[in-house]
């Protein structure tokens with residue numbers, strides 16, 4: 001069935017004139033088919049609508065943030081109440097302390113929190129803190145891992161210089177020998193290791209690391225007096241109700257959070273243990289909107305939802321398993337060759353015989369490509385949950 005797209009085409013044309021390339025970053029649909037919706041009009045619960053009124057079930061959750069679905073009322077109510085009082089003021093509000101306390105209570109390794117806007121702010125603040133810890137330079141980072149779009153980590157290097165990542169040392173994810181070699185080659189100058197809790201890069205298969213590898217990272221950091229950073233921006237509260245590596249008994253010194261904890265309101269966080277507190281005090285990091293109160297109030301309410309919905313835990317985990325199982329069937333179906341990863345936000349990777357655009361933007365294309373049982377289940381699930389999809393797989 002052809003979708004109406006007159007408004008979409010018109011606004012794309014306008015965007016081409018006033019926005020470089022018509023769109024930039026991960027939100028660009030430039031490589032997708034012409035009728036793929038670049039702009040959306042609204043969203044509610046698990047559904048969203050484009051400018052021409054076409055309705056979609058959103059498996060992407062805005063690339064992660066909408067843990068409880070769009071416009072989830074208890075969180076919006078908290079945000080509205082704070083907005084009545086004020087948002088970006090000359091000083092922070094009490095909501096900042098409330099949110100820091102809620103995080104410290106929720107995340108085992110955390111003794112303090114600092115807030116910022118995007119995941120990239122949190123990962124950049126983490127490496128600055130690690131370098132400040134012992135005055136060292138080297139940050140060990142898994143090759144190909146995505147930690148954001150700052151000079152030191154952007155995957156597209158145009159406009160950056162080699163010096164921007166002169167002290168970023170790459171090793172192979174989940175490869176103990178490679179990690180040990182990186183430590184040895186930089187002995188005395190390792191500030192920290194930054195690692196995602198599971199391998200979730202867009203252009204490769206996803207997998208959970210061997211717990212031994214996570215434990216080795218912890219041990220090597222301890223031996224070298226370096227800080228271990230877990231980048232939980234994508235996986236946060238989708239693997240555990242704690243820092244993700246808590247599941248394998250590994251507590252980092254720093255962890256980075258974004259996406260998950262304010263249900264779409266713009267805020268991210270760096271959490272740290274007491275060991276890293278002085279380093280965190282010694283650095284200068286800030287931003288005009290980093291102290292805005294509305295996202296913090298939304299964050300406090302979201303963390304409360306995550307903490308209190310105990311009764312939902314096994315149901316959520318069970319539903320997630322049920323929801324994803326047809327993808328295994330689809331994987332074996334020659335018409336739709338896909339692979340799926342272990343974590344969430346749920347992701348399918350389409351491989352072989354798929355046009356380049358679909359390989360480049362697999363998650364975007366999944367909502368228009370995958371049919372049959374899987375779509376049926378998704379639809380039923382969305383209906384069953386009355387339009388509200390708690391999309392994180394949080395284990396009991």
Ligand SMILES: Cc1ncc(COP(=O)(O)O)c(C=O)c1O
Nearest residue numbers: 118119120146147148231233234
């Ligand atoms: C693991 C990880 N770290 C950092 C980031 C950067 O977050 P942001 O896009 O909010 O700057 C992302 C974004 O997807 C991510 O997945």
